[in-house]
Amino acid sequence: MSSPKLQVAVAGLGRMGLRHARHFATLTPRAELIAVSSPVQAELDAAKREFPSVRTYLDFDELLKQESTLQAVVVSSATTVHAEQAIKAIEKGLHVLCEKPLSTSPDISQTVVTAYKQSIKKHPAQKVICGFSRRFDASYRDAHRRMTNGDIGVPSVFRSQTCDKLDPSGFFVAYAEFSGGIFVDCSIHDIDLALWFFGENSVVKSVSAVGITAVQPELRKHNDRDNAIGIIEFYGGKIAQLYCSRMMAAGQEDTTEIFGTEGKIAVNTQPQLNLVNLYESTGIRREIPPDYYGRFREAFITEANEFTACCLDNTPPPMRLEGAVNAVKIGCALQESLITGKKIEFDEIGRRIETSKL
Amino acid sequence: MSSPKLQVAVAGLGRMGLRHARHFATLTPRAELIAVSSPVQAELDAAKREFPSVRTYLDFDELLKQESTLQAVVVSSATTVHAEQAIKAIEKGLHVLCEKPLSTSPDISQTVVTAYKQSIKKHPAQKVICGFSRRFDASYRDAHRRMTNGDIGVPSVFRSQTCDKLDPSGFFVAYAEFSGGIFVDCSIHDIDLALWFFGENSVVKSVSAVGITAVQPELRKHNDRDNAIGIIEFYGGKIAQLYCSRMMAAGQEDTTEIFGTEGKIAVNTQPQLNLVNLYESTGIRREIPPDYYGRFREAFITEANEFTACCLDNTPPPMRLEGAVNAVKIGCALQESLITGKKIEFDEIGRRIETSKL
Amino acid sequence: MSSPKLQVAVAGLGRMGLRHARHFATLTPRAELIAVSSPVQAELDAAKREFPSVRTYLDFDELLKQESTLQAVVVSSATTVHAEQAIKAIEKGLHVLCEKPLSTSPDISQTVVTAYKQSIKKHPAQKVICGFSRRFDASYRDAHRRMTNGDIGVPSVFRSQTCDKLDPSGFFVAYAEFSGGIFVDCSIHDIDLALWFFGENSVVKSVSAVGITAVQPELRKHNDRDNAIGIIEFYGGKIAQLYCSRMMAAGQEDTTEIFGTEGKIAVNTQPQLNLVNLYESTGIRREIPPDYYGRFREAFITEANEFTACCLDNTPPPMRLEGAVNAVKIGCALQESLITGKKIEFDEIGRRIETSKL
Amino acid sequence: MSSPKLQVAVAGLGRMGLRHARHFATLTPRAELIAVSSPVQAELDAAKREFPSVRTYLDFDELLKQESTLQAVVVSSATTVHAEQAIKAIEKGLHVLCEKPLSTSPDISQTVVTAYKQSIKKHPAQKVICGFSRRFDASYRDAHRRMTNGDIGVPSVFRSQTCDKLDPSGFFVAYAEFSGGIFVDCSIHDIDLALWFFGENSVVKSVSAVGITAVQPELRKHNDRDNAIGIIEFYGGKIAQLYCSRMMAAGQEDTTEIFGTEGKIAVNTQPQLNLVNLYESTGIRREIPPDYYGRFREAFITEANEFTACCLDNTPPPMRLEGAVNAVKIGCALQESLITGKKIEFDEIGRRIETSKL
Known part of the structure; x- marks a missing residue:
């Protein structure tokens, strides 16, 4: 209970992004939602009302820059930016839970895997998974x-x-x-x-x-x-x-x-x-x-909790990223x-x- | 196929009586429906149209009297006359399939059993059952x-x-x-x-x-x-x-x-x-x-066929009459x-x- | 009840042929099974025991030749002879219920349709269907x-x-x-x-x-x-x-x-x-x-009864033969x-x- | 998120008590489990290992006496002490979620209701419910x-x-x-x-x-x-x-x-x-x-969350205590x-x- 909680940000506050934010904010005891980003100001305003202590960003890059205690990012933005945002977070050494698909292009999807393979050499405890919810x-x-x-x-x-x-x-x-x-x-x-x-x-x-x-x-x-x-x-x-x-x-x-x-x-x-x-x-x-x-x-909530646990405990993630490609x-x-x-x-x-x- | 068919009459042509008549007339290969009785002339007329070769009677007693080749009776009349008709058929040595209940009175129900116990002494191959369809x-x-x-x-x-x-x-x-x-x-x-x-x-x-x-x-x-x-x-x-x-x-x-x-x-x-x-x-x-x-x-059709078989083959009926009381x-x-x-x-x-x- | 029954023969007494024989012999009130054929003597012997009044033939052609009162044939032999037997029966003006498939060859299947189209000119009441049981x-x-x-x-x-x-x-x-x-x-x-x-x-x-x-x-x-x-x-x-x-x-x-x-x-x-x-x-x-x-x-039994009815009453069959091709x-x-x-x-x-x- | 959490103790650490402790400790975001009691030292030891920050008591009275910030008690001890413990907590003005039944005696069950009716005069926001889980x-x-x-x-x-x-x-x-x-x-x-x-x-x-x-x-x-x-x-x-x-x-x-x-x-x-x-x-x-x-x-978890919410927000509880009697x-x-x-x-x-x- 008293152990430090995983510091999490959610990128994207569309239908599923908002749900991820809720899961990490209230249904994942070992995680703490500290920041969210969205290009839509109204979504940020609504998030601020629902999660008063959470910081909001119109720009994902700004979030990455400002949130110095951040440990993990949930990428739940538009599919077109999944890969780009995931890679930016990966390159900062952050844990990443990226919504499916990594990209609608196999080649771009592969770039996420490649970035992770590079990064993990420096950050051996880093976890990156693609959110195939049914596995949970x-x-x-x-x-x-x-x-x-x-x-x-x-x-x-x-x-x-x-x-x-x-x-x-x-x-x-x-x-x-x-x-x-x-x-x-x-x-x-x-x-x-x-x-x-x-x-x-x-x-x-x-x-x-x-x-x-x-x-x-x-x-x-x-x-x-x-x-x-x-x-x-x-x-x-x-x-x-x-x-x-x-x-x-x-x-x-x-x-x-x-x-x-x-x-x-x-x-x-x-x-x-x-x-x-x-x-x-x-x-x-x-x-x-x-x-x-x-x-x-229930599977999404389990996903949030298990992703949190594998990041905090440095245990193997429930699936390998390569499968997503x-x-x-x-x-x-x-x-x-x-x-x-x-x-x-x-x-x-x-x-x-x-x-x-x- | 060529063996003689059980000669059957149905007493009562209400909702269930008519169904029994159909089951014995067309869905029981080893039986032949030869006569029906009903106190309602319109029911007899309808039966005549549906089963042209079958003889019709307004009076059950008359049916028993006239049908010299009769072997079995299905009692499917009003509950109030179940016992009376069943006993008359039993006393003539006929096989009887009586719709449930034998009577709404346990004592009267018992009289059917008593009549059967008497009759079977003279007609050891006689079968009398009460039609609890779920058993089939x-x-x-x-x-x-x-x-x-x-x-x-x-x-x-x-x-x-x-x-x-x-x-x-x-x-x-x-x-x-x-x-x-x-x-x-x-x-x-x-x-x-x-x-x-x-x-x-x-x-x-x-x-x-x-x-x-x-x-x-x-x-x-x-x-x-x-x-x-x-x-x-x-x-x-x-x-x-x-x-x-x-x-x-x-x-x-x-x-x-x-x-x-x-x-x-x-x-x-x-x-x-x-x-x-x-x-x-x-x-x-x-x-x-x-x-x-x-x-x-389907259970009623099975009932008709199994009743027919136990009468023709002198095999034990699928249930004992006493249970009905x-x-x-x-x-x-x-x-x-x-x-x-x-x-x-x-x-x-x-x-x-x-x-x-x- | 007293109306004449459809006179039926079953060709083939394998697993399904025997079942067809039973359906027509005992579960199709308006039909009468009069003959069966099979190239296997043991199957004919067993049929004779089960259906004593039915005539048995080792040779289907002989059956067609001898059974002068025959009205309908159920072709339930090996698939390889379906078409040939069906066509022979069709050409004699008989009603035919042919087991599926007409043939494993589309072309040969088509010959059955062609034969039927020829025959029906002379025998406008003739019915030929392929036994797709699920339709029943x-x-x-x-x-x-x-x-x-x-x-x-x-x-x-x-x-x-x-x-x-x-x-x-x-x-x-x-x-x-x-x-x-x-x-x-x-x-x-x-x-x-x-x-x-x-x-x-x-x-x-x-x-x-x-x-x-x-x-x-x-x-x-x-x-x-x-x-x-x-x-x-x-x-x-x-x-x-x-x-x-x-x-x-x-x-x-x-x-x-x-x-x-x-x-x-x-x-x-x-x-x-x-x-x-x-x-x-x-x-x-x-x-x-x-x-x-x-x-x-139950569908097979319905098939037997409906095939019988459409033959006896000259009503449209439940499906067209062309679909089978x-x-x-x-x-x-x-x-x-x-x-x-x-x-x-x-x-x-x-x-x-x-x-x-x- | 930043609003104060309901301070909860669980009395009894048997099969269901331990589950209640877990539900309030990790699956009820608005509650904080601060203390547990059990007459069994081994159960307290196990609780201490599982919830390091929680205080443990062999004696329920001692818990009530020491825990000055306590707001709510979950009574999940042996049925024989349900009523007694519930009443003690009620008389201190605490919210109570008591496991069913209040007592195996209707009269003793009634004493819990009576105590609540007295207490609520002084503590109008006090909530006392009996845990009929199926209602959740x-x-x-x-x-x-x-x-x-x-x-x-x-x-x-x-x-x-x-x-x-x-x-x-x-x-x-x-x-x-x-x-x-x-x-x-x-x-x-x-x-x-x-x-x-x-x-x-x-x-x-x-x-x-x-x-x-x-x-x-x-x-x-x-x-x-x-x-x-x-x-x-x-x-x-x-x-x-x-x-x-x-x-x-x-x-x-x-x-x-x-x-x-x-x-x-x-x-x-x-x-x-x-x-x-x-x-x-x-x-x-x-x-x-x-x-x-x-x-x-899931119903038990909902129970924990809804009980917590009605205590914190002073909203009507989901059921009335009288029904339990x-x-x-x-x-x-x-x-x-x-x-x-x-x-x-x-x-x-x-x-x-x-x-x-x-």
Whole structure:
């Protein structure tokens, strides 16, 4: 209790940034939120009201310069500046929890890893992770533990989906301009899970995808779709099937199944908001979480606490940063296949095989 | 295929009688429906249209008299004449499948058993059963098989409910005049199941019940209630908890749980109409059967086929007739307790203990 | 009851043939099973014992020749002779219910349609259908009715799987020699459902597939896999995702989801054997059907009855024969893609686009 | 963040006391745990290691005397001293969160209320509540909100159970000596829920109960049972059905249903540990929480935070203390009925009607 708390700043106060700020300010006993940055003054004003003792900055660089006691940064700004801000913090020797994706570009994502590899030589206790929240979810962890324990034999087929509730406001159309596309924005989680369940060193052999714009044809101007399905083939006899959508009626439907040679583990294939069932004249009904935060709030809080613990205690972080680059690479390939209609293939050391050579 | 078919008549063409007629006419390959009786000419006319080769009678006695090739009778008339018609058929040496309850009076129910015991001396192959349809249901049978197999240790607590969908038409108010009350009409099935799972020879030690009229206060004029809960205590350390209702919004909710010393078996605790789930803006929804026939149709068809088989093959019937009297006795005691507010107790040979002696 | 029964013969007495014989002999009141054929004498002997009045033939041609009163044939022989036997029966003007697939070759499948189109000119009341049993399943029908009713808006994404329980006997390896491969043997049902839900006239735009041999590498010698995933793209903005497997631990897992612009319908996403749940020291458990017959028995019986009814009453059959050719074509393309690793594309009138032109 | 934190002590460091200490020390941002007491030195030593800054006391009186900055006490000691410690804290003007039950005696429970009523005259901002954790559970709150909203019409029948996993160690036999019996120890939660859903001012009309010792006959020496079922009748046409058990195989099964005139709400009727389902050769399986803490951990944390908030902000507490006395009174009557076999009746102002007058 009396030990010093991790001094944390949050960069970005959008929807998820504000949640991160709250998690570190009030739900992470070993952390102290000391500063936040946002290019939006109104967001800073609101943060000041909610967290009176926290210092606010319009400029992230200024935050880094002023906050001399700072130990860790949560990068939760717009995706387009994730990598840049993460690298600046890394180069100052700070611990970093960067929201996913590191970047919508595999190459830029790689620069974050490279910066970390450089920095860690000087700061061997430095921790940098990419916030794949599902890795902190109790159900996914239980699934992974059982798989590791051999309960389903050899995991061979992976099926996962990230399906958002329909947002008729048009938000996702504007968002698509910078999101990297539905496979990079949504399926990145499923891809990360596939790598977690199949092994971080899994090498992708090919990807294929198709998609449609069933509800928001305007997405096409940003080379995006509102529903897409994809296949990932890994070397070593493992395959994955993905579905991502912005069209769900009932709410967030993020489900995953891992099929092994001796059994299967299903996560959230019967989504639910809570333990209530309603018996009405139209039947039996239950609600489901309206969005990913409704589904994964506890996981985000666990993420904050475990990130804090590994920084303070200098213990290994729960995942390696390199995986985040691999996930972006696969996501981008799927997005490309979605748009071009071509299957994309890779050799056994991960290099893309040119179509002309096929 | 070429073996002679059981020659069957159905007495009573109300809702369930007509269904029995259909089951024997078209879904019981080894049976042939040859005659029906009903005091309602319109019902006979409709039956004639549906089953052109079947003979129709306004008078059950006339049916018995005329149908010289008749082998079996299904008594599915008004409850008030169950016993009388069953006894007439029994005394003619015919096989009888009598709808539940044999009577709303334990004493009259006993007369059916007595008649059968007399008759079987002359007709040793004669079969008489009371139609407790749940005994023919695949799920209940699976539950019973598992219990008998020892899967849950010693069955000790039994909980069961028969809860009908609300019928705002007032049907149940009129029906209550002759139904014997909600414990005799609805819970008789649960009581029969308790006897099946705890053992046919279980001796009741006490019953208690309370009830309300939440939706149909007119039921009180017939000493009935629309919701009632009851307790049955058996000698030998077994207890049962019942709920019967006419108020369900979603449909028929007939669920049963058997708690043993090493496990529990639940039957239909997640009711459903079929294997469809609907994902809508209000959540995930499934429908449930609207009435007992929606839930137990297959069981009734199995009942028809197994009754036919035991008659034709002279094999033991799937249940003993005596149990039906015990069920009525317990149901009537619960109904009495429901109205008087008194606990009713029995000694170890089944005789009622007078309150004044308590 | 007294109206004449459809005179039916069953060709083939393997696992499914025997079941068809039973369904028509005892569970289809308006049909009469009069003859069966099989090249296996032992199967004929067993049939004779079970159905004493039925005539048996080693040679299907002989059956056609001898049975002058025959009205309808159920072709349930080896897949390799489906088309040949169906055509022979069609050319005699008989009604035909042919097991799926018509053939593992789209071209040969087409010859059945062609034969029917010729024959129906002379026999306008003749009915020929391919036995896609799921179309007769109560849950799929409820799903289709709701979709048609507009309950989910425009159906846009279809996901379905046919996943068999692991059979360690090696049966499927031998079977793969003639089955046409896992997409033709298993996924044909899902493909047919996709056509049913998206519209019979849906035109396939492309297919892609990958697969593995996780449990039975010997399948590779027959160009088959034990787990495969596939994508079908249709013209008009509809996509389908398939999974087929021979590796399930728990039993038959055949599930389907139809995602529309305003909702989703899920069929059997929570598989179950019956309504029993077991509460044990290891948690809550339910069993699931061990095979497709455990899941679809009722559908097969409905199929027998409805086929019989449409023949006797000269009403439209529940599905058109042409769809069965389309399903085989798509299944074969998926199987080819599975083996070659190539995406296969089609133009808007269904002609294959040569890769060299891509 | 910078506002002063509620200064809290926890009395009792048994299983639940230690958990309360943790909740207030690390999961309640607005509270600070400053002291703990326990008559067991080893428990104090362990607390000191876990919470180094917290002061420890063997004697609760000494804690009250020394801790001059103390603002609130959590009474989580043995049930036998709940009332005494609560009253001492109340009389010092401290806020109190007392574990349930206040006492196993209704009269002693009433003394806590009386002490509070006296004290509050001098300390109008003082808060005293009894820790009925389910009132803080998200699912129960959702259920209550829906009921209050009229979603199920008039709530009329209440069914609830508190069923513990079998503990073969014999713990519950020793525990029964002071627990007040299974209805007071377990069903108290269900009784409190009945009062919450039917209205805090509901007046009990009668109670009846029966029970057995299916697995631990030694309980009889403490006038207890390991399985019991009970009925509560309230004035105004409401009835409740309870089941309590120490015999569950799978884990904690705490389920509740509220049946209204227009619908039903079910809470936790499909218990689960998390969102994982396992598909194995024996079927589909899920685990359930092993104990009440596994089910209600989040509710306890919410309790700690909301209790803290109402103390700091002088807002109304989430429930009134008087209800806790009513729950004990009903629980004790059920326990008495369980042992004597007599129905117990009350008049409309809550006075017991003597049997001799019946």
